[in-house]
Amino acid sequence: MSANDFWAEGEPVFDKAAPDGPVETRWERRKFSAKLVNPANRRKLTVIVVGTGLAGGSAAATLAEAGYRVKSYCYQDSPRRAHSIAAQGGINAAKNYRNDGDSVYRLFYDTVKGGDFRARESNVYRLAQVSVNIIDQCVAQGVPFAREYGGLLDNRSFGGTQVSRTFYARGQTGQQLLLGAYQALERQIGLGNVEMNARHEMLELIIVDGKARGIVVRDMVTGEITTEFADAVVLASGGYGNVFFLSTNAKGCNVTASWRAHRKGALFANPCYTQIHPTCIPESGSHQSKLTLMSESLRNDGRVWVPKNAADCQKPAGEIAEEDRDYYLERIYPSFGNLVPRDIASRAAKNVCDEGRGVGPGGLGVYLDFADAIKRLGRKAVEAKYGNLFEMYERITGEDPYETPMRIYPAVHYTMGGLWVDYDLQSTIPGLFVVGEANFSDHGANRLGASALMQGLADGYFVLPNTISNYLAAGPFPAVQATDAPVVEARKEVEDRIAKFLSIDGDRTVDSFHRELGQIMWEYCGMERTEEGLTKAIGLIRALKEEFWTRVKVPGKGEELNQNLEKAGRVADFIELGELMCIDALHRRESCGGHFRAESQTPDGEALRHDDEFSYAAAWEYFGADGKPVLHKEDLNFEYVHPSTRSYK
């Protein structure tokens, strides 16, 4: 595949904000070298924060506490509903409360290795460092973490690690952490330091004199389009897993804020790195609107298996004798067993199903069996740990997991790619910062379990508030007016686009396009990718795009609550993103983390990286709707954790 067919190659991109020297002191030194803003001047500076999840909520609250004026936006009816709320399992922190050999260095090491050597060492080390502050902060806010009888915090081990460093609140850790951030944010709203705009959607970025200075938003209740200005803009708008239509993301999760920024010049890095979570509830039919994750903490006590013989797949699980069961993770990966990282567990499930040994409707499922755990620990103990997850499973499937094993199958869950940012979390557009899942920075090609909550809160509470001051110190910047040419132009783009959606009046619904896009992405850019499949997918997506813009039917008007109009904008952006994801996956002729290229595997079917050729972050520049994206490489250097083959055998 030559670059010329689908993309062009540009100059490398560098992270100029990253300090060098010993990794242990880089964050300290960066904080010290960053310019500060005098407390009296902070109230003259306005920061827009888009999104109110763990990263956005904590950033908005913390910036307001520091004295900046904050304007916060979310598409939901309340900031408390951001999808961080659905995170179940836990949050990692290098507290070493278990005395089991954990440390900042070990968390750093595990995260770089778990990311398959495609993340920056500086960022990951900082993440591990501030992880300990996050737990302190959350406890001070009253987050009711699980505790032991002595009153101290409980921990558990979580997918892919050999120490117990995961803090949790039953199976609702994300909810509890988000409520902590939300309550801090509401406090600042009540104090008048944050202007909250719920049910508002960012539809365009405003750039004036080369700096991000505002956004165009649509009031989702009245349909009114307004332009909002600030000295800096922070995107905390989450990941793009919904490009697959079916994912564990909330229905409203979308890439529009990030994609609009990308179209305006922000580089988009590693879009093909998608995490497929191994333990989700399988699809039940064509009505399926989303997939539900079962926390992978279940793999601590559940044993994954399928029948040894395809002929047994139709039998009820209870009728399959012990010796006829294949506990394939324990068999293939004896040292990690059921706790292998997500990408490995997912692909192993796909492989056994491809062999015809899957269970449940369509043969797309494997068993996650708690019979042994119930025998060993008692039903009560299992209920205490996983009660709410078992209930949720029963509600959705109508089956009782205490009696029959759960059926699980992989589903898209998290996206490691995102807008490219430097060490300061600033994108390639000055004044545009990106935090949480929306950026690409810390997880490399694969994220470890319980690390998303850690990164979201690290960015929002501790990193961004310390780095954004370096940028804001040069402000306040000259006031922007609604009549300035770039503002008028950005606003017009939004209005024209809405008018276009409403005028097509075709014969296909927005959802039908989204579903079709999702099928293409899952088939060709899902758990296993090939050159042939990706090339085909790019053609299919281009055809779909053309069809969308000629046949979509968006009912209603712009000046009202119009959920299909909202979806149309998001799907249009997902279609463009889908093409870039396939191009990124096509160009990366290696397997790493969440990206498995069938052409690049070891003789026994494991992922094969090519460090000599691909040890870089791929940052893509937008070159027009019909232009070729331009690849800018950021070379990755590993001074501490030397690239090795991940082996969990």
Place this chain on the structure above:
Amino acid sequence: MDIKVRVWRQASPSAAGKMVTYDVKGISPDASFLEMIDVLNETLILSGDDPIAFDHDCREGICGMCSMVINGVAHGPEKATTTCQLHMRKFSDGDVIDVEPWRAAAFPVIKDLVVDRTAFDKIIQAGGYITAPTGTAPDAHATPVPKKDADAAFEAATCIGCGACVAACPNGSSMLFTAAKIAHLGLMPQGQPERDSRVIDMLQAQDDAGFGGCTNAGECTTVCPKGIPLSLIGRLNSDYRKAVSKR
């Protein structure tokens, strides 16, 4: 399954609303209630009708956005279940199902089944937090919390802020919502310094937001998808009396 749904249609906050009947044919019992509405909306769009507006997001029972009164019951017939987690297998072929929005003075209808719940955020703003600005926290193990208290605080903190309690209450009271937050924070040692001001300020805020008074009807806890118990309202009242007596 073939069913009929009678849905509240209201074009805007000021427009008059009415129940409209729709046929939904061939729906799978494994579909969720919201997926049934999705399927109906697809046919409405293609036939040139306005699709039904409804709030939803995570569709896994935790974000608190979905909000339908189904056959007169907030979140429908299944105990401790949000609308999004309700499945069609709980209904029978041929059923006629009524679907309405939350109805409460403090939650005005925006469109169809979508209501405005910002009044809940106002209650939290008034005191539903612990003041702990970023960077000020001591080590997490500095203050042990008895497991019993931490577990009870967690149970109260599982409230998803959906507003079913308000929709079910004959008075449109938000007492269970407020009580859950008072209990969560009041059970933690970190929540003690603001315990008195919190309860006074939050109760004032719920009155100001237009919620009705609590008469212990108990409808709230019956429909609560997270099973927040009525006893927390007693706890709130006790906290309130103590706080007021200290004034």
